Structure formats: structure tokens, C-alpha cells
Amino acid sequence: MRVPLEWLKDYLAVRSSPEKLAERLTMAGLEVVAIHDVKGQPVLDLEITPNRADCLSIIGIAREVAAITGQRPKLPTAVRSSSFSVRSKRQHRTEVKIRIEDRRGCQRYIGRLIEGVRIEPSPKWMQRRLLTCGARPINNVVDITNYVLLEHGQPLHAFDFDRLAQGTILVRRAKPNEPITTLDGVNRLLSAETLVIADASRPVAVAGVMGGLGSEVTLTTRNVLLESALFDPVTVRRTARALGMSSESSYRFERGVDPVGVETASAHAASLIVKLAGGSLRQVLDVGAKPPKRTAISLEAARASRWLGIRLSPAEIRTALARLSCHVVSRGTESILQVSVPSFRRDLAQDVDLYEELARIEGYDRIPSSLPIGPLAGSRSHSEDTERFQQRQSLRCLCAGLGLTEAITWGLVSEADLSRCGYTASQSACLANPMSQDHAYLRPSLLMGLLQAVRRNHTQGESDVPLFEIGNVMLLGAREEELRLGFVISGLWVRDWHAKDACDFFRLKGLIEAITDRFCRSAARFVEAPHPWADPSQSTSVTLDGCDVGAAGRVSRAITDVLDIEQDVWFAELSANALLAAASRSPIAVSAPTVFPPVKRDLSVLLDEGSPYESVFRAICEIGGNLTSRVELIDRYAGPSIPAGKYSLTFAIEYREATRTLTAAEVDALHQRIGQTLTSRFNAQLR
């Protein structure tokens, strides 16, 4: 909303500098976003919040400035009185007929017929003001409607009366697919929802939004019908949205115009037409409901004080509200005040709306700051959410501590992202109104985003990428989104002058083990299982305490190739909720370390390639029982010095008994028994 200061000065004295005035308006809730200089004249650019429709006019701003500065605005005479309207009782050749068929869409319609106008350019001063406010001058009559719209905030429309079939104005809903060509030259087909102004045969305007080309005022127009109406905000808003058009008129109707202003603006515009375009007022028709009485709101001074945290006496409230043209109708020092609200403040509907006005007009900076003394919620169960959140932050810290850097990737992915990673579009929730196809689906996994992050870093020349993310994914079928922990590693895990350690599956597995071990105090297990995104040779499911909690593996090269990632990427995704649940289980029982010394023995076995490590390890633990306090794989070897089809494993086994020192003889016997078991179960050869 652009407000030229010289126009504002028509209604009140502006004594302060534009900057000072801007500051005061801003601090009263009418934010001045810029002060423009238009040919040496300062113009304030205001951002009007949707509740303050009354400030979408120069007069509205003048009233507000007056309230802030404690002045009385001089409003144009036509605004104060509606005495200009004359009712012609005479039957006349050019009689107007107005009927409102749809009372919900249009409460009131005032038509003023002005005969014998001369269409020519409007005066320079008017053109200048219109241009400054962003309106294009057209001709005197059209300019007057726009000028009064800017001045009063009441949208008006002028029809060429002689182009209205049978001199009729009908406010009705459109017939399905009824055509109209609007003033912007677009042919439109209307729906039965659209409220239109029609003549006897066809729509001549989209009510409250835009006029029709067929009835516009042109150079040959002689007789003008001036429309000033009160249209329903919701109807106008729906129509404007459905037709994809917004105008100065619809913008104001959507926010609600002053029901009293419908008449004053009409009268003022008509007087300007008569003055500037000649002609004479022939007829005034005022159809529909008269403006409602002013709303009254009960305001309790004590409650206002409690709400705002300042002491307000009824007298102070009365004075402050009077500046806003609100009249306190109750007497004296009664503690409950009846406040009558002016018709243009449609946003003031209940007591709290007045509290805001009181705070605003006093200035928010006048309200002291205090620290609350209100009671706290006591119950323990209430802080569970807090704990859960803080635990999740600990999980983040653990991941970072292990060497992964936290990423936050888009929660919305593309169809290509999905299908690449083995998901079909029909398995994923999509947006009804996506902004672009790149972000049209709710991610079913963190994989897509993390792969994009790897790719991003690759294209920027960073090939060593260790990233993790904790975030929600959405699976079709699941009722709620699910919190996941995902990570990707690629390239070198660490690199320095001493050593280079490349990422591989076992680095990935080690990370998962470290997380479950430290965070959940529980060991993760890995079971070969196929995943659509994973290379079948390195694809596992992860289980924790017997429950499936996620997947881990090497991202298939078909995917990395498409993304131009020219090296292997390992990815794991775990249910963060499962990790958090495991972490919050009852505290673990701890045993004091024994003082009796361990006996250490190494065990080296030659195995067939088919026997997996884990079953050998389990067999050792099983036979050793409580006496094996530690079983550690210290070497795995397959190579030239070993027969083909075989590999060797070397374990360091620590034997220990909690309550006494073991003898060499019993350790030897046990160690031997373990060796024999491996020989018989796995066809192992002891080395």
C-alpha cells in the first residue's frame, strides 16, 4: 500500500519527518517497508496485515495516523454525510433496474446513474496521485473510481449504461460455462460458483473482481452507471482464486470493506464525476440490507490488565479507545465497559481484540517486562518427551564422535530418485501440489538424500564422504512417519601421512556395532538379506535383540554409476526409534572385574571357504563357556601359503575364572577340546 504524504496531508497535519512517521507507524503495527521518493515527494510503502482491511486506503491511514498522534482527521465532507444521494421518483427513459438474486454473495448494491458525461482524460493532479500509487490513468470516469477506491478503500465500478441490456443489473451466480471477456482481455468460462453482475442477457462483470470488456466506459460513453456494493469476502476470494486473478478490488473485498463506506464512497465518486466529467445525477438505487448497527463489545478492565500485565483504569481505557473512534457507552467508573466499535474496524470482534488495540496505541514498549511466576506442570510423565529428544541429540553426538558428519537432506524427493533406489512411485506418498518434480514425493528412505549429498561432494572434489542423518521418512501403509538414522561412507575413512584406511563393508559394520554397543548396550547382528538398492554380494539386514532394525550394504554400482559417483558407497539405515527404545531399557547389571589372572592362548585353524566366521566363533564360545572371558579374531588369511579353497583364522583366547586362578592343565584341556570341536564340526585343521 503506497501512501503519498502530500495526499495524506489532505486529512491531517503531518508535522514529523517521513522517517519519524514511518517509525511510529511501524511501531503501531503498520509496517513501513520503504520510503520512496517520487519526483521529490515522499511516499510511504506500507505492508498491511490481513486483519487491517480498513487501512487499505488513504483515509484509513489518515485515521490511524490521527489515532497515533492524537489528532482529529479532517475527512472529506462526503464521508461525513450521505446527504448527496437523491432519489429520483420520476419515471424516465433511462430507468435502472437492480435486483440482488444472491443475498449471500451480495448484501447491498448501490447504483448511481449519471447522465450526459463527457469522457476525457482526468485532471493532472488526479493522474499524478494515481500513478504514484501504481494505478494507470485511463479516463476521467474510470480514474475517479480508482481514485475513490484508493482514498476510501471501497471498490467501485463504472458501466457504460447504454451497453447494459434493458438497463438491468442482476446480481446472480453464473450459469455453468457462461462466457465473459474481462477488462484484461481474457475470455473466461465461469462456473456456477462465480458471482456475477449481469444485465438482462449476459454477465457484465465478475462481482468484486473485474468488470467485463463489453460494458466498459469508453470515449463514446454518455451515461454511466456507478456500482458500489458490498460483496461477500469468501465468494470473492473463491472466485478470484478459481479464475487465477487478483485485483485491487478483490484484494479489498476479500479482507472485508466498511459497510457504511459503500454509500459514502459512492456519493463521493458520483460528486466527482459530476464535477469533473459533467453530466447530472439522474437516479440512485440502494438495494439490499442497510449497514448493521455498530458492534458492542464488553471489556473488563481487570481482565485487560491481567492479560497485558499492566494496570489499566476504566478512564485510561476510555481515553485510549476514543482515539480509535471506539466509543465507550457505559458510564463512569464501571469495571465492565461496553465498547461500540466503528463500522470500518471489522477486525474488532471480541474483548482480546481491544486489548491489542490498547497495547498498540499505548505502544508495546510501554508494557514492562516481567518474568513469569506461573505454576509448572509437575508430573514426571510429562518430561518423557524431553528425555526422548535429548536422547536423540546424544545419538547425534555419538555418530559425530565416531567420525560421521551430520547432514540434513530434503524430505521431498523425485520419482527418479525413488525408482533408482528400487522404490516405485506408487509405493510412496506424493504431494498433491508439488512445486517441482524434483521434490514431489515424501522420502521413504534417507538413501536418496544421502546419495545426493555424496554426489554433491564428489562434484566439488571431495571423494571422502562420511555422513549421517537422523530424520523422518514416510512409508505408504505406515500410519505415521518413522524416525531413521542413516549413514553413508565412501572413499577413505581416515587419511594421513602415516596410513590410509579405505572405507569398506566392515567399516560400515563397525560403525553400526559401535552405535548399538555404546548407545543400546546391545550387540547388533547381521544377516545376509537382499535390498533393492544394495549390491547382492554385500547386503545385510541388521537385527537388535532379535528384531529387524535396519539394513546395511554396498550401494549397487548401477545406482552410483547413474549419479556419476565413481567409487563405492556403503549405506546403512536403522530405525532410530528402535535404537532409542533399546537405549532406554532398564539399567544394565554390572559386575566388578575379577582379580584372578587370565591365561592367554592363540588358536589358528585352517577352514574350508564355505564355513563362515561367525559359526566358528560361536562354537568357541559355546565350548569355552564361562571360562573364555575374551575371544578375539586377530587374523584372517587366504593366500599362496595356504591350500586353495581354504582360509585360516587366528583367535586370541583369554581364559579366566572369576573366583580362582586357573591351572595350566585345565586350560590346556579346554583349549584342546575347542580345537577338537572345530575339527569335527567344520573340518578344520589346527595349525
Add this chain to the structure above:
Amino acid sequence: MDPVQELEQLLSEAVPSVEQARSPDELERLRVKFVGRKSRLADIMKSIPQLAPEERAEVGRRANHLKRSIESQLAARREALSSAAKAGPLIDVSLPGRAFPRGRLHPVTHTIDAILSIFVPMGFEIVEGPEVEYEYYNFDALNIPHDHPSRESFDTFFVDLPSPEPKKGRLLLRSHTSPVQIRVMERRKPPLRLVVPGKVYRPDPLDPSHSFMFHQVEGLMVDDRTSFADLKGVIEHFLKALFGAKTKTRFRPHYFPFTEPSAEVDIACTSCGGRGCSTCGKKGWLEIMGCGMVHPNVFRAVGYDPQRVQGFAFGMGVERIAMLKHGITDIRLFFENDLRFLEQF
């Protein structure tokens, strides 16, 4: 020569020679020379009984002292030579330490933690809610009716799934964290003090200051007495804790459908201190958050009696705060996940 003087001289001879000895053999020779049975010291000690009685004690004390100190010096030197023999060659301690993988937390995580850690000690609980939300919680219950221009400030992504609870309207990606207030108030009675961190979505095309996904922290404090003055106090405390004790704040009337009165909070520009610069658009102030007293219609929606309950709500953008704190000028950096950016935190 006076025995006392002679002992002094022996000491001044022994100290530097032991210090400079380079081998155990040399040390042994020095031991024999200074404290051996045939050393000059041994001679002096043997001669003590012949001295005048008044000299005996003094010379004896000094001789013993000399013997002990040379012997301990010999031992120390022997130890030093032997450990030097065991040690390896000198290392270049200026070489870089062994590398560790470079794990960092995302700036959004850091900022959310910084914000929450100010509110939690004031008794605020951390609560979260779903990102896929019902229209009712995102709008209607927050006094943002259908077909109202105030909805325009909250353009929304709708999710193309049938709503499990059609009464609560369509499913959407929440455009603010405020729906969580409603969910909690529906479930619990006041007093409440909540902070709600979370991800939100709005269909804004990506540019340096807009992103269709970002993070917010929402707050709510509701009981029977908390006032607008308390709101000011809490927010001022928060901003001072976050941006420094000298932070200047101002509360500007604004409009939010779910609060009344509503305010926007500015802080004096962090880069120019209020004089006006490019960061603050020459205004001297930076918009930092929105807040207000919870609208009675919101209380009505959750079944509270607006005559008995009052309190405030506030909300802020996490990325915006992180950008101000760290001088970041492009919001897209938060979601590109470029390690060169992430590893600065």
C-alpha cells in the same frame, strides 16, 4: 691446605666432570677418583681424628655431605646414560598428529540445542509432533479459517493420501510447528510450558533466503496468569542468552490469527548494531521471531475456558537464527550438505 677448603674444591671439580661423563666406564673412573677408597676424600676422612676437636665435627659433616652428593650425582648420571641408551632415535614432534575422522553436528542441530537449552531450565518441556499433519491442526484449530486471507501467508503442500480422519481435513506437510500446541493442549490441562522443535514445509521456490523446507522452534506457556508482560520478559531473556547480554530488542505490533495481541520481535542488527547496513536492509533492526498472547479461539478449539486460561506462544526460524549468528547469507547451504560447509561447525 685447610680441609674445609679442600672439600669445597673437590666438589667444584666433581660436579662438572660427572655432568659431562659420556659412558658408564668414565663414570666408574670418576667414582674411584672422587669417592673411592684411595681418593683424596677418603684421605681427608681418615685424617679427621687428628684434627683439633673444634674442627672435627665441621669437617666430618662436610665430608659426609660431599660423599653423598657426589654419589647421588653419579647415580643420576648413570641412570640418564642408560635410559638414553634404551630410547630410539629422536622423532620430529612437529609432524601432524594421527588423523581422526572429522565428525561434526549440523548447524541446525547446534542452533536448536542452543535455543532449547535456554528454555528447558525455565521449565519448558520439549515436545514434538508429526510432519505430515491434518489441515485442522495446521489451520482451523489455530483460528485460521478456510477462505480467509490469513491463510495466504501459509501456502501449503498437500499430501495426496486419503485422510485417515476426514473430520480433521486433508493431510498436508505442516507449514509451522504450531499444530503441536493444539495436539498437546487437546491431551493435557494447563499449566503448560512447551518448546517444539521441528521441520516445516512451505512451497517457496529456493533462493538465498527461501527454502521449501526449514526448521522452527515453537513455544507455548499457558496457565491462569501469564501475561503479555511475561511474554516480553521471557523473550528478552531468551534473546540476551542467545545473542549476548547487550542485545537490544523491540516488540512491534503484528498480526497472527492465533495470537492477540501479536508481536514481531526485532533485535538491533547484529552486524551494524543499529546504524543500518546491508544485513538489516538499512533498518537497523532484524526481524527474529513472532509471538503473542494465545487467542481465545485457540483455547476454545481445544476445550479450554478462555475466561480462566491465558498465556503466550512464540515461534522462530532456526536457519534464520543460525544465519545471523554465523554470518551465513544463503539458506541453501544448510541442505546442500557440502562438507566444506558442514565441517566449519
